[in-house]
Amino acid sequence: xxxxxxxxxxxxxxxxxxxxxxxxxxxxxxxxxxxxxxxxxxxxxxxxxxxxxxxxxxxxxxxxxxxxxxxxxxxxxxxxxxxxxxxxxxxxxxxxxxxxxxxxxxxxxxxxxxxxxxxxxxxxxxxxxxxxxxxxxxxxxxxxxxxxxxxxxxxxxxxxxxxxxxxxxxxxxxxxxxxxxxxxxxxxxxxxxxxxxxxxxxxxxxxxxxxxxxxxxxxxxxxxx
Amino acid sequence: xxxxxxxxxxxxxxxxxxxxxxxxxxxxxxxxxxxxxxxxxxxxxxxxxxxxxxxxxxxxxxxxxxxxxxxxxxxxxxxxxxxxxxxxxxxxxxxxxxxxxxxxxxxxxxxxxxxxxxxxxxxxxxxxxxxxxxxxxxxxxxxxxxxxxxxxxxxxxxxxxxxxxxxxxxxxxxxxxxxxxxxxxxxxxxxxxxxxxxxxxxxxxxxxxxxxxxxxxxxxxxxxxxxxxxxxxxxxxxxxxxxxxxxxxxxxx
Amino acid sequence: xxxxxxxxxxxxxxxxxxxxxxxxxxxxxxxxxxxxxxxxxxxxxxxxxxxxxxxxxxxxxxxxxxxxxxxxxxxxxxxxxxxxxxxxxxxxxxxxxxxxxxxxxxxxxxxxxxxxxxxxxxxxxxxxxxxxxxxxxxxxxxxxxxxxxxxxxxxxxxxxxxxxxxxxxxxxxxxxxxxxxxxxxxxxxxxxxxxxxxx
Numbered sequence: 213x214x215x216x217x218x219x220x221x222x223x224x225x226x227x228x229x230x231x232x233x234x235x236x237x238x239x240x241x242x243x244x245x246x247x248x249x250x251x252x253x254x255x256x257x258x259x260x261x262x263x264x265x266x267x268x269x270x271x272x273x274x275x276x277x278x279x280x281x282x283x284x285x286x287x288x289x290x291x292x293x294x295x296x297x298x299x300x301x302x303x304x305x306x307x308x309x310x311x312x313x314x315x316x317x318x319x320x321x322x323x324x325x326x327x328x329x330x331x332x333x334x335x336x337x338x339x340x341x342x343x344x345x346x347x348x349x350x351x352x353x354x355x356x357x358x359x360x361x362x363x364x365x366x367x368x369x370x371x372x373x374x375x376x377x378x379x380x381x382x383x384x385x386x387x388x389x390x391x392x393x394x395x396x397x398x399x400x401x402x403x404x405x406x407x408x409x410x411x412x413x414x415x416x417x418x419x420x421x422x423x424x425x426x427x428x429x430x431x432x433x434x435x436x437x
Numbered sequence: 438x439x440x441x442x443x444x445x446x447x448x449x450x451x452x453x454x455x456x457x458x459x460x461x462x463x464x465x466x467x468x469x470x471x472x473x474x475x476x477x478x479x480x481x482x483x484x485x486x487x488x489x490x491x492x493x494x495x496x497x498x499x500x501x502x503x504x505x506x507x508x509x510x511x512x513x514x515x516x517x518x519x520x521x522x523x524x525x526x527x528x529x530x531x532x533x534x535x536x537x538x539x540x541x542x543x544x545x546x547x548x549x550x551x552x553x554x555x556x557x558x559x560x561x562x563x564x565x566x567x568x569x570x571x572x573x574x575x576x577x578x579x580x581x582x583x584x585x586x587x588x589x590x591x592x593x594x595x596x597x598x599x600x601x602x603x604x605x606x607x608x609x610x611x612x613x614x615x616x617x618x619x620x621x622x623x624x625x626x627x628x629x630x631x632x633x634x635x636x637x638x639x640x641x642x643x644x645x646x647x648x649x650x651x652x653x654x655x656x657x658x659x660x661x662x663x664x665x666x667x668x669x670x671x672x673x674x675x676x677x678x679x680x681x682x683x684x685x686x687x688x689x690x
Numbered sequence: 691x692x693x694x695x696x697x698x699x700x701x702x703x704x705x706x707x708x709x710x711x712x713x714x715x716x717x718x719x720x721x722x723x724x725x726x727x728x729x730x731x732x733x734x735x736x737x738x739x740x741x742x743x744x745x746x747x748x749x750x751x752x753x754x755x756x757x758x759x760x761x762x763x764x765x766x767x768x769x770x771x772x773x774x775x776x777x778x779x780x781x782x783x784x785x786x787x788x789x790x791x792x793x794x795x796x797x798x799x800x801x802x803x804x805x806x807x808x809x810x811x812x813x814x815x816x817x818x819x820x821x822x823x824x825x826x827x828x829x830x831x832x833x834x835x836x837x838x839x840x841x842x843x844x845x846x847x848x849x850x851x852x853x854x855x856x857x858x859x860x861x862x863x864x865x866x867x868x869x870x871x872x873x874x875x876x877x878x879x880x881x882x883x884x885x886x887x888x889x
Binding site: 387398423424427 | 588589592595598601602610613617621627
């Protein structure tokens with residue numbers, strides 16, 4: 213009999229979910245398109261002046277990233293819950309929060325990463341200066357990861373109900389990420405040190421990964437009652 | 438010493454049982470109502486009419502006797518809810534879940550009251566109905582968090598399950614609220630280097646501090662009263678098909 | 691020979707309705723339990739309660755550990771197959787068997803042999819195109835990836851033709867001989883050797 217460790221199982225989950233995600237291209241295309249559409253709405257609604265847009269750019273990019281990651285997270289558990297694949301997470305003897313973290317990671321790869329890449333296009337069209345690109349990417353990297361964690365909890369709590377509900381219950385908690393993330397980009401624009409904000413975001417991620425994954429496990433178990 | 442400890446333990450376990458809680462709360466309700474309304478009334482009356490006029494802000498500042506306690510309550514109630522949520526998740530005590538659910542609308546109302554009174558205070562003092570200062574913004578976010586919790590609870594049909602869902606969210610809330618406050622502070626200093634608070638309390642003389650303290654205590658007691666009333670309703674609603682409720686109300690269905 | 695699992699006085703209540711009450715049984719190695727009930731009678735809830743997904747309101751569930759003691763927690767892996775089978779539509783038949791926790795380290799040929807055993811030849815077809823019977827065969831193939839002490843299967847015999855039913859009965863007999871037990875549910879009593887109870 214083969215003795216399998218949890219890392220083997222994590223690899224299986226990763227392979228399986230990524231294969232499924234890539235066979236249904238809408239999974240990773242939709243968050244990206246949504247992000248770009250939201251970004252486009254701002255110059256459309258507020259006018260195309262370069263000075264206006266470049267001053268708004270940090271906020272616009274972050275709002276779009278936030279909305280795109282939150283609305284895209286609805287499917288993280290719904291399919292697995294419906295077809296019974298999620299049951300294995302809680303029946304096995306392995307700690308379920310690690311498995312939930314794997315799902316969150318996969319989800320980030322499908323939504324957060326495309327947003328990260330698309331943000332460079334957004335920064336271009338919003339006239340964000342090149343020097344701010346790297347800070348922007350770092351802030352989005354930390355921020356969208358935290359959004360995936362929060363979004364997973366929201367999705368678990370509102371499993372089977374509307375995506376808006378899962379976004380609403382989690383949006384207030386994403387405000388620090390929004391404030392920190394935009395501050396990173398804004399500080400880089402005026403050549404101020406932004407490392408403090410990044411460190412806070414990193415700390416939130418460090419606490420959030422175990423904490424939110426554990427709470428997400430509890431939230432998922434509620435759906436079985 | 439052991440007897441006292443046993444008494445406390447027994448009291449906790451008993452309070453976890455809805456019928457016993459109902460009986461106990463029926464006994465203390467008259468006292469609680471009298472004491473809370475009395476103290477609250479004294480505090481408000483004193484503050485509104487007898488405290489000295491502030492030399493900078495005139496009589497408008499008196500609204501702080503409502504604004505400050507409601508802001509304090511709004512935050513304390515959330516902490517109370519988070520503790521209830523924690524107890525509910527770990528020990529699955531149904532009454533703590535019901536306490537959370539009953540406290541939420543009260544906390545939301547106090548937070549809303551703080552926002553409205555803050556706005557009323559701001560108009561004559563600073564000229565605008567709203568300003569995005571750190572305190573008001575944090576209070577607004579707190580209100581949104583309350584709304585999210587109440588909204589989530591109403592979406593889930595099974596009320597015990599709803600309690601647990603809201604418990605989870607309240608735990609996240611209590612962890613993130615300090616972060617929200619800090620980040621709003623930084624956001625303020627980044628965008629408006631000259632910080633000001635619209636609701637900065639005037640330098641407090643003891644003549645102002647004493648009625649304020651009484652108001653705060655009165656508000657806390659009033660919260661206890663409202664919570665007890667709400668919780669009793671909640672208990673009755675959830676247990677309405679049980680025998681003890683039927684007996685209490687003479688067999689009416 | 692000690693029972694691997696003991697269920698004592700189990701009872702579950704949801705929203706004032708009693709879902710099941712006073713459930714008692716012991717699961718000896720190699721022996722089966724069959725739970726019969728109509729739709730909505732709580733069969734799935736019972737299985738989930740035994741597995742620990744749901745908390746019971748009364749009674750206890752005891753699992754045997756390696757030192758022959760009984761504990762409230764489980765120390766060995768169980769196999770659970772719910773109503774929904776856990777088949778992924780966007781994966782092929784082969785991938786549905788290969789990308790599972792229990793098939794880690796299993797060489798390709800062995801997986802092919804398993805698929806042959808359960809009568810599936812279209813291994814590169816996507817699961818979305820399969821009939822219910824074929825999907826059930828994939829699910830059954832998963833039973834054989836590893837040997838578990840206890841299998842909990844929700845309605846294994848529903849929606850099956852005679853050939854598939856015989857296949858499953860044979861597999862259960864084979865696994866019983868190796869000391870594996872099955873706890874299955876269903877609407878009607880099946881032909882396998884089991885202690886039956888109604889819920």
